[in-house]
Amino acid sequence: MAKAKTVYSCTECGAQAPKWQGQCPGCAAWNTLVETIAEPVFTGQNRYAALSQTAGLQKLAEVEAAETPRQPTGIAEFDRVLGGGLVPGGVVLIGGDPGIGKSTLLLQTLCHIGDRQSAIYVSGEESAQQIAMRARRLGLDASPIQLLAEIQLEKILATLQTHQPDVAVIDSIQTMYSEALQSAPGSVAQVRECSAQLTRLAKQLGITVILVGHVTKEGALAGPRVLEHIVDTVLYFEGDPNSSFRLVRAFKNRFGAVNELGVFAMTEKGLREVSNPSALFLSHHAEQVAGSCITVTQEGTRPLLVEVQALVDEAHAPNPKRLCVGLEQNRLAMLLAVLHRHAGVACFDQDVFVNAVGGVRIGEPAVDLAVLLAIVSSLKNKPIPNKLVVFGEVGLAGEVRPVQRGQERLKEAAKLGFTHAIVPKGNAPKQAISGMQVYAVSRLEQALEQLRSL
Secondary structure: OOOOOOEEOOOOOOOOOOOOOOEEEOOOEEEEEEEEEEOOOOOOOOOHHHHHHHOOOOOOHHHHHOOOOOOOOOOOOHHHHOOOOOOOOOOEEEEEOOOOOOOHHHHHHHHHOOOOEEEEEEEEOHHHHHHHHHHHHOOOOOOEEEEEOOEEEHHHHHHHHHHHHEEEEEEEEHHOOOOOOOOOOHHHHHHHHHHHHHHHHHHOOOOOOEEEEOOOOOEOOOOOOHHHOOOEEEEEEEEOOHHHHHHHHEEEEOOOOOOOEEEEEEOOOOOOOOHHHHHHHHHOOHHHHHHHOEEEEOOOOOEEEEEEEEEEEEEEOOOOOOEEOOOOHHHHHHHHHHHHHOOOOOOOOEEEEEEEOOOOOOOOOHHHHHHHHHHHHHHHHHOOOOEEOOOEEOOOOEEEEEOOOOHHHHHHHHHHHEEEEEEEHHHHOOOOOOOOOEEEEEEOOHHHHHHHHH
């Protein structure tokens, strides 16, 4: 078979060059030429007329919308992140740090669905013997799984076309290469071409393809950004390497909700589901301690109770420290300014450290009120009651703004035994919640006054 012709295209202006060079001949940008397969150029006036006749143009009102079928994986937490299960023809990209558990989770998934569906595990990093040893160590029945240790894209595509499995795992996309390109595996051109070919095959044959992706030292998926655009679902493994708990978060999902969170525990027998994830992020103190406040954060459709800890100490340097772990540091500086302006509590001569317990990362502003109450508790050295839960967004004018799904947050807190709650006035429940006293506030000063009275 004749080898496809390749050219080098500029990612900035689109100019092409027959060979790689440091500077683009079109826009003079540096290091922007990327190897791509040359597209054939067609000429002729009748070409577009012929193509338009074969195009499948449809009216949106005439298209029948059918519910996408789901295939459960047998792992409830993984199904939650996927939006209910695997979708035939869907392409899932899962990334994470080395050794965090990506291959382990996928091997467990294939062993669970192997009795109902045909599955192929394509490994470009490990041999078949290594995968068999892992399955034996985890106590998995891997008999229905077919293995293929290969990194050449053309052989992988031929195998998938011949056997047409229901699910195929590619571990990993950065190790695959196509003979049509001269660049090494893992390069931008190879990752883009291999992922595009696998996605095209998945849509044609209805195969669910799961791609394992490497991450850079900054934590982003390695390779071109188009890799995340062409797939249907993007999942990230998160978690502290020193902790046994792993979090799988959905950042993109065409078949379900984004920001869904699955919680697992790494054990000797592989990843195990955590039935009560809120218990992971709550510390069980023998007695009340200052600077600790419980909040409820929303991860997709799941409310999670998280402990926010603050430590305020006298600064011994001209510039006081502001350090956050699991929270946004710029937002902490803004909240401290609001606390000083509207509540009269100054921390300009204090070091402030804030931590979200359990290694969880909180990006929503619903934890603002809990962070401020934890800071005031640490500054005044007065503990917050153990059975108190707090949530709410704090604005620059000192107002406490309502957050989404307030009723679900309160019900989750009540289910775990919390008896008091300080919430925004807009999230006050219309009906009383059994066993819980809710205090609705509209200003930061009101929240601090209510805290003093408890």
